[in-house]
Amino acid sequence: GAGVSQSPSNKVTEKGKDVELRCDPISGHTALYWYRQRLGQGLEFLIYFQGNSAPDKSGLPSDRFSAERTGESVSTLTIQRTQQEDSAVYLCASSLGTGVPNIQYFGAGTRLSVL
Amino acid sequence: AQSVTQLGSHVSVSEGALVLLRCNYSSSVPPYLFWYVQYPNQGLQLLLKYTSAATLVKGINGFEAEFKKSETSFHLTKPSAHMRDAAEYFCAVSTGTASKLTFGTGTRLQVTL
Numbered sequence: 001g002a003g004v005s006q007s008p009s010n011k012v013t014e015k016g017k018d019v020e021l022r023c024d025p026i027s028g029h030t031a032l033y034w035y036r037q038r039l040g041q042g043l044e045f046l047i048y049f050q051g052n053s054a055p056d057k058s059g060l061p062s063d064r065f066s067a068e069r070t071g072e073s074v075s076t077l078t079i080q081r082t083q084q085e086d087s088a089v090y091l092c093a094s095s096l097g098t099g100v101p102n103i104q105y106f107g108a109g110t111r112l113s114v115l
Numbered sequence: 116a117q118s119v120t121q122l123g124s125h126v127s128v129s130e131g132a133l134v135l136l137r138c139n140y141s142s143s144v145p146p147y148l149f150w151y152v153q154y155p156n157q158g159l160q161l162l163l164k165y166t167s168a169a170t171l172v173k174g175i176n177g178f179e180a181e182f183k184k185s186e187t188s189f190h191l192t193k194p195s196a197h198m199r200d201a202a203e204y205f206c207a208v209s210t211g212t213a214s215k216l217t218f219g220t221g222t223r224l225q226v227t228l
Contacts, residue, residue, distance in 0.1 A: 035218075040220075041220055042121075042205060042219050042220040043218040044218075091159070101164060101166055103161060106159040106160075
């Protein structure tokens with residue numbers, strides 16, 4: 001596609017439910033990133049995929065958070081047993097994965113509200 | 116380790132006035148620096164990037180930023196603000212070819228008539 005696509009754009013869920021957020025990167029981009037943006041704060045890195053390498057999960061805040069990516073295509077971020085502090089905008093970005101520096105292109109995000 | 120500090124969570128300027136948004140960074144290796152802009156309900160859009168090729172970097176929409184190693188700064192400026200510049204601006208640093216970005220907490224720019 002022309003840009004990074006994320007769905008849904010908004011998600012309201014009840015505390016304790018599981019949610020799945022989807023990211024469709026720019027075609028040909030080998031690197032994919034997930035970030036979290038809490039209200040009034042900057043973006044926090046969550047996880048990074050690069051080709052077939054093991055993902056960098058160093059930013060995941062707890063074991064309730066996980067992400068998968070199939071090849072160099074779609075990624076899903078899953079949050080299990082959601083808590084109110086998980087409420088945030090979840091942003092996905094993709095990049096070519098090569099070149100210096102590597103420019104990340106962002107989607108519009110998924111706004112998650114946990115009631 | 117790397118970090119970014121943006122001084123001023125809110126900046127208000129009059130239309131036509133100079134815009135100055137401050138960013139200081141910390142990095143143990145030569146950094147790559149970025150400014151992104153976020154309009155309401157949209158994703159982040161790259162304004163400009165520093166890659167060590169030139170210390171004064173020009174970006175889109177008339178913005179520019181100057182890398183000052185001695186001050187560990189990468190402040191964003193625009194000579195004359197427009198109403199359409201009202202948005203949130205994020206400074207970010209990375210240290211690798213395809214590494215994560217570390218963001219500042221953002222500065223919300225308000226432009227008044």
